Amino acid sequence: MKSKLLLALLPAVCLCWQTGIIHAQQSPNTDAIPVVTGRIAGVLRDQSAAVVPGAKIELKSLARSFSRSLETDRQGRFVFDKVSIGHYQLTIHATGFDIAVIPDLSVTAGAETAANVTLKIAPVQAIVEVDGSTIATASATQHKVDADEQAQRRNSAELVGDAPGVSLRENGQLASIPYLHGLGDERAKLVVDGMTVSSTCPNHMNAPLSYIAPSQAAQVTVLAGITPVTLGGDSLGGTIAVDSADPAFAGAGERLHKETTSTGYYRSNGENYGGAFSTWVANHSLGIGYTGSWATNDDYTDGSGHKVTSTYAQSTDHAVTLAAQGRGNLVTIQASLHHTPYEGFVDAQMDLVGNDAESINLHYRRTFDHSVLDTRIFWQNTRHAMNIGHDKSTFPMPMNMPMNTHGRDLGYSAKLDLPLTDRHTLRLGNELHRFVLNDTWPAVAGTAPMMGPNTFININDGRRIRLGTFAELSSKWNPQWTTLFGLRNDTVWTNTGPVQGYSDMYAMDADAFNALNRAHTDPDLDATALTRYEPNTASTFEFGYARKTRAPNLYERYAWSTNMMASGMIGWFGDGNYYVGSVGLKPEIAHTFSGTAAWHDRARKAWEIKLTPYETHIQDYIDVDTLGTAKYGMSTFSQLQFANHNARIYGGDLSGNVAIWNSSSYGLGKISGVAGWLHGERLDSKTPLYQMMPLNLRVAFDEELKGWSAGLGVQAVDHKSNVDPRRFEQSTPGYTLFNLHTAFQRGHLRASAAADNLLNKDYELPLGGVNFDDYMASGWMSQIKPLTGRGRSIYASLSVRF
Numbered sequence: 001m002k003s004k005l006l007l008a009l010l011p012a013v014c015l016c017w018q019t020g021i022i023h024a025q026q027s028p029n030t031d032a033i034p035v036v037t038g039r040i041a042g043v044l045r046d047q048s049a050a051v052v053p054g055a056k057i058e059l060k061s062l063a064r065s066f067s068r069s070l071e072t073d074r075q076g077r078f079v080f081d082k083v084s085i086g087h088y089q090l091t092i093h094a095t096g097f098d099i100a101v102i103p104d105l106s107v108t109a110g111a112e113t114a115a116n117v118t119l120k121i122a123p124v125q126a127i128v129e130v131d132g133s134t135i136a137t138a139s140a141t142q143h144k145v146d147a148d149e150q151a152q153r154r155n156s157a158e159l160v161g162d163a164p165g166v167s168l169r170e171n172g173q174l175a176s177i178p179y180l181h182g183l184g185d186e187r188a189k190l191v192v193d194g195m196t197v198s199s200t201c202p203n204h205m206n207a208p209l210s211y212i213a214p215s216q217a218a219q220v221t222v223l224a225g226i227t228p229v230t231l232g233g234d235s236l237g238g239t240i241a242v243d244s245a246d247p248a249f250a251g252a253g254e255r256l257h258k259e260t261t262s263t264g265y266y267r268s269n270g271e272n273y274g275g276a277f278s279t280w281v282a283n284h285s286l287g288i289g290y291t292g293s294w295a296t297n298d299d300y301t302d303g304s305g306h307k308v309t310s311t312y313a314q315s316t317d318h319a320v321t322l323a324a325q326g327r328g329n330l331v332t333i334q335a336s337l338h339h340t341p342y343e344g345f346v347d348a349q350m351d352l353v354g355n356d357a358e359s360i361n362l363h364y365r366r367t368f369d370h371s372v373l374d375t376r377i378f379w380q381n382t383r384h385a386m387n388i389g390h391d392k393s394t395f396p397m398p399m400n401m402p403m404n405t406h407g408r409d410l411g412y413s414a415k416l417d418l419p420l421t422d423r424h425t426l427r428l429g430n431e432l433h434r435f436v437l438n439d440t441w442p443a444v445a446g447t448a449p450m451m452g453p454n455t456f457i458n459i460n461d462g463r464r465i466r467l468g469t470f471a472e473l474s475s476k477w478n479p480q481w482t483t484l485f486g487l488r489n490d491t492v493w494t495n496t497g498p499v500q501g502y503s504d505m506y507a508m509d510a511d512a513f514n515a516l517n518r519a520h521t522d523p524d525l526d527a528t529a530l531t532r533y534e535p536n537t538a539s540t541f542e543f544g545y546a547r548k549t550r551a552p553n554l555y556e557r558y559a560w561s562t563n564m565m566a567s568g569m570i571g572w573f574g575d576g577n578y579y580v581g582s583v584g585l586k587p588e589i590a591h592t593f594s595g596t597a598a599w600h601d602r603a604r605k606a607w608e609i610k611l612t613p614y615e616t617h618i619q620d621y622i623d624v625d626t627l628g629t630a631k632y633g634m635s636t637f638s639q640l641q642f643a644n645h646n647a648r649i650y651g652g653d654l655s656g657n658v659a660i661w662n663s664s665s666y667g668l669g670k671i672s673g674v675a676g677w678l679h680g681e682r683l684d685s686k687t688p689l690y691q692m693m694p695l696n697l698r699v700a701f702d703e704e705l706k707g708w709s710a711g712l713g714v715q716a717v718d719h720k721s722n723v724d725p726r727r728f729e730q731s732t733p734g735y736t737l738f739n740l741h742t743a744f745q746r747g748h749l750r751a752s753a754a755a756d757n758l759l760n761k762d763y764e765l766p767l768g769g770v771n772f773d774d775y776m777a778s779g780w781m782s783q784i785k786p787l788t789g790r791g792r793s794i795y796a797s798l799s800v801r802f
């Protein structure tokens with residue numbers, strides 16, 4: 001069915017195939033074939049005649065409710081054995097290629113039907129498949145994460161950092177926070193293996209992407225701007241999906257499919273080292289695997305040689321996966337454990353002193369004759385502890401201030417892809433995400449009434465429940481025109497129980513909060529309308545509108561204390577300010593107009609250039625009002641309360657690549673680049689929005705020759721002068737960074753090396769927030785400064801795969 005949808009979406013399905021009947025006598029396994037069945041066998045190749053391994057081959061009976069699927073083996077071969085005689089449709093999905101369909105293959109008794117297929121490079125990258133949905137949008141970027149990238153990226157957020165429209169905000173070492181077209185953190189939906197997991201922390205220290213190690217990530221998808229409603233819900237800026245590898249079952253001629261990878265790496269700046277191990281074994285219907293990783297790092301040093309304290313971290317991840325397939329069914333269950341004993345936060349008053357999470361993710365996919373049902377149930381239990389870490393100066397803060405949160409995420413999703421006619425496909429779905437949060441700060445002996453004698457209850461059984469229902473119609477009117485219309489309703493319920501402070505000095509706020517009606521129901525409506533025009537195989541134009549809604553999170557509504565110390569613990573902005581919630585907050589609604597124009601050679605192999613301008617008007621953007629300011633020593637901070645204000649963001653992304661040479665003697669030499677520019681402002685005060693990435697450009701030259709690859713990258717960032725006055729955001733100067741990398745493959749072994757910030761440039765991160773540690777270490781006697789980035793770092797890794 002999905003093949004039909006894809007067929008409908010693609011301008012032309014380029015497919016070369018030959019079928020023929022080879023008499024059983026010529027087949028090597030003649031005696032194994034019973035008379036009422038036959039077999040289908042073939043080899044998959046690309047246009048250069050190279051074999052295509054790991055492609056998904058789906059076989060469907062044209063007459064009966066029967067389907068089977070498998071993957072091509074390392075030689076690109078596949079065999080369907082003991083296939084009942086009759087007529088079948090064969091569909092081939094391979095990343096980077098067109099979907100190929102052989103509409104009618106006939107299987108005769110005791111004979112082998114050959115189905116050798118030559119795949120063509122996908123002329124349109126507009127089709128991406130993520131979390132059970134096939135999405136057509138030209139602005140989407142999707143890529144497979146290779147071994148070098150898995151080893152080179154410090155955290156999984158960095159895997160999406162080079163995609164057009166994305167900028168990363170530093171937030172600890174284990175997960176930077178992606179911004180999509182200026183809308184970041186919880187304004188961008190982050191989906192890890194189909195799961196939506198919440199930050200169980202008032203500082204978002206355990207952001208969703210910290211729950212998948214780069215070594216486990218196999219594919220990343222970025223949908224900035226116009227997100228199809230199937231991937232929506234709390235997705236103001238768009239959606240980022242990070243997925244681990246699909247289960248691979250034994251292919252033709254393979255009794256067991258086995259894969260084992262082991263990687264170790266070392267990064268000089270901050271003594272960062274770690275390793276990952278994964279192993280997988282499967283027969284034709286059952287598979288089991290394990291992935292584990294461990295990483296540790298000390299504080300890094302910036303380009304001036306200054307040690308940036310509280311940038312240390314350590315983490316361990318384990319995941320066990322079981323998968324089974326047969327007759328159109330695929331079931332996967334994954335159980336994971338994540339353990340972070342410590343992680344410093346240089347831009348916050350607190351550090352992470354413990355984070356433990358367990359999760360279970362059950363996925364079931366059923367392929368029917370004409371439709372696909374995709375369902376998932378997930379659960380995660382997170383215990384998170386904060387305190388003042390070992391790097392932080394204790395003056396004039398208390399020595400000890402424990403804060404503990406406990407969060408539970410539970411959710412399900414069910415999606416059905418239903419082709420109505422050859423032209424139209426309907427997609428229906430329903431999903432639930434339920435988040436329950438407790439946030440309590442135990443009393444510290446001898447500190448009453450400031451921090452005792454009672455436990456400070458920040459969030460008491462806070463709940464945010466989102467139930468979403470959606471319908472989407474995608475239509476391929478003719479080879480040139482495609483449309484997509486979607487409607488989605490999310491009802492979000494939030495509530496929390498009564499609270500208390502450490503002592504009576506907090507009673508006024510607590511009593512007022514407890515007297516309020518804290519239960520809210522927000523009926524959120526999302527809509528997407530997208531149209532695409534492909535006048536020829538060398539250009540694509542797309543234009544769309546999306547309305548997307550996000551109801552406030554639990555801290556935005558329920559962080560209740562106006563006490564300076566208590567409100568200093570709230571906020572995920574890294575700005576040193578003090579935040580207070582507001583029960584009456586309304587959901588924010590983004591109206592986005594965006595277009596994409598892409599020009600490329602026919603095969604999208606030699607060159608491509610893509611331009612995406614956008615404008616978003618955000619009604620009731622959750623910004624802040626100033627309650628007061630306070631000068632501590634040399635620096636001034638604000639106490640801010642979350643408040644709705646209209647805002648708008650506009651900008652554009654430009655990306656492109658060109659192959660400069662491609663030959664057997666010189667290999668493939670390629671230049672690629674991504675540029676982004678945006679402007680964000682609050683409409684009533686005409687002031688800039690917080691943390692808007694300045695004009696930035698990344699250019700890379702890469703060369704691949706046989707088992708060797710190397711590249712040079714340049715990143716140039718303009719100075720940031722548009723700053724948010726309410727948060728005392730500071731401007732940062734422009735900078736240019738260079739990096740080099742190389743990798744070499746020999747048999748099972750792969751070695752890679754890199755130098756980041758090659759010239760050891762001293763620079764300030766435009767989205768890095770402030771260096772709160774240095775300010776505290778000076779006894780408040782310094783002007784608080786923006787966070788500086790990493791100085792030069794040399795990197796080496798070695799991995800074995802067999």
Ligand SMILES: [Cu+2]
Nearest residue numbers: 201203205386
């Ligand atoms: Cu925290």
